[in-house]
Amino acid sequence: MVEPLLLVGVTVAAFVGYNIGGATTGPAFGPAVGAKVISKSGAAALMSVFFFVGAGTLGQRVVTTLGEDLVTGANVFTLETSIVVLFFIGGALFVGNYAGVPASTSMTAVGAIAGLGLATGTLDWAVMGEIAVWWIVAPIIGFWVSGVIGRYFYPTIDQWVAIESTDGSLIEIDRSGALPRPVPGPNTTRRELVGGVVVIAIGCLMAFSSGTSNIANAIAPLVGAGVEMTPMILLGSAAVAVGAFTIARRTLDTLGNDITELPLTAAIVVAVVSSGIVISLSAVGIPASFVIIATMSIVGLGWGRATRTVTASEGLRGKKRPNVSVGALKVDEISEIGQGDPSDIPSAADLFNPATSARVVLMQNVVPILSTVGALVTFSLLFAFLW
Template identity: 75%
Template sequence: MVELLLGMGLLVALFVGYNIGGSTTGPAFGPAVGSGVLSKAGAAALMSIFFFIGAWTLGRRVATTLGKELLTRPGIFTMETSIVVLSFIGLALFVGNFFGVPASTSMTAVGAIAGLGVASNSLDWAIMGEIAVWWIVAPIIGFWISGMIGRYLYPTLNRWVAVQSTEGDLLTFDRSGILPRPSLGPNTTRREVVGAVVVVSIGCLMAFSSGTSNIANAIAPLVGVGVAMNPLILLGSAAVAVGAFTIARRTLDTLGNDITDLPLTAAIVVAVVASVIVTALSAIGIPASFVIVATMCIVGLGWGRATRTVTVSEGIRGEEKPNVSVGALTAEEPGEDVPEIGEEEPEDIPSAGDLFDPSTTGRVILMQNVVPILSTVGAYAAFRLLFTFFW
């Protein structure tokens, strides 16, 4: 019976890891695949490698927090409760996917475990409070850092990053020998090569960041039961790799559903800021949501670009007026095309409404918080019922 329950627990954990690989590969390597720098198989391979590195190094700290420290009663995690918790994580994430909103796996996992803790009166409220505080603070930090970059540094960064693509392949391969030998394409410029390296490096950073935080979502309940962590990390990372090589192809086709829709400069800013924040929190054992932090980075970057101020001259007198809102200076005529963030010239700055849609942003943020609430409330109700009638 114990072996059967362990097998069921591992299967559910592998299913969660499989979906993590499918949902995070596109946002991480979508730009590289879309620009032809990487193949889908190459993106999946890099995702598998760097996710595992993040999981093996910093990810175990988050898994320890969720599996052993968040609940005060060591024996509350049984194989049965672990299976139920992992099932609620998977079902809640399915709701987010159904509505087309990438939900936070970290918040959903913590919510399910917290539901178990409240129902069994074993939740460590001090640790839960620390996690909750960082969930509030981290997106705010991401918003303001990205906002300041958008307000003061973005035009300079855009000039550095802008890459003019040339005709032909970036790389060519000589397949005359046993192993193919890569070389630069006939029209490839050094700037293109640098841009390609930057895009791939950003994807690797995001994959590493995902590993540091997301591996715990698949294995923490089983860690709480007492299953050895190292084999679980290996199995969880293998499941992520399978997801990266299979269902992730769909997200790679559309370049993901969040930051990868942004131009290159904006994508780099958002990815770097969000990845550094999530990795730093993982280092201290705090499960963080890359999706929510990245969302607020996008909003902050758009706000920073939209609220830049310039000094205008009266022209006739040659006098300077005080700073004027850019939104008032850049109202477009009906039908005029509005450039995307990063696509415009540094001096052509669109208004705030053109850079991000507040109503859409509100809907996304709302759903990203509703899904973890569903996980928490559902787990609490289920375990309350089970503890009342069975345990």
């Protein structure tokens, strides 16, 4: 009876890992893909590698914490309860991925485990409260920091960075030698290449941080039930890689293209803000809501740029022009006012899509609620049969 249950548990854990790959690849590499710095396949490959590195190192500590600290009962995690918890985690994440919206794996997993703790009276409210407070505060910080940057500092940063996307690929594969090697594209400038490397490196850092926290969401219940940790980390990381190469393409589109246009400068801003918050929370032992923070940073930057009011005299090579208010123009676009076709100037709607942003925020709250309520109701009804 134990072996079939274990097989079912491992299968459900792999399904959760698959959906984690779909949900977290977008926030990590969506800015880079949206800025055409890297392809979706390249993003998936880097996500797979750095997620595994994070999972195999710091991720082990998070697995232990999530499998033991949040729920205090000695024998709460069994193979049966673990399978049910993982089922609700994977099912809820699949709903978000199918809708093309990356949901928070941490919120979804903790919600399902909290549902088990509520049903059995073993939830540690102090731990849960501390996590919940930071889940509320961190996305707000990400939104407003990015919004302020987009509204007041983006043109200055854009001038500092001075990276303009050129036609063609940023990096190409040279197959003329014995081994294929990456080389700059034919039109790639040095500044563009440096900026691209920076935003990819930050994406890799975010993938690493995702591995440190999100591997626990796939395997912690089974490890808490007594399954050995190392094989489960290998299994979970492999499942994440499959998700990154398949279903993550939808979330990469959503976060890289649909919410807001992301030139390379914007991609760097989003990556720095969101990864900085995630790393800060990880340093103090808080399981970061990786997806929510990154997504709200993108939304905040788009909102800030869309609501910014500038004058046509800004950046006009020293020429004075009438003060004409325009929405969220890039520095190079501002310099062309009065010289080109006014219809070419992007509107606020081009830089910020409220409908898509509302759909993202709604789904990212619905998915964790589905896992929490589903687990709570199920364990409340089946409590007598499981113990």
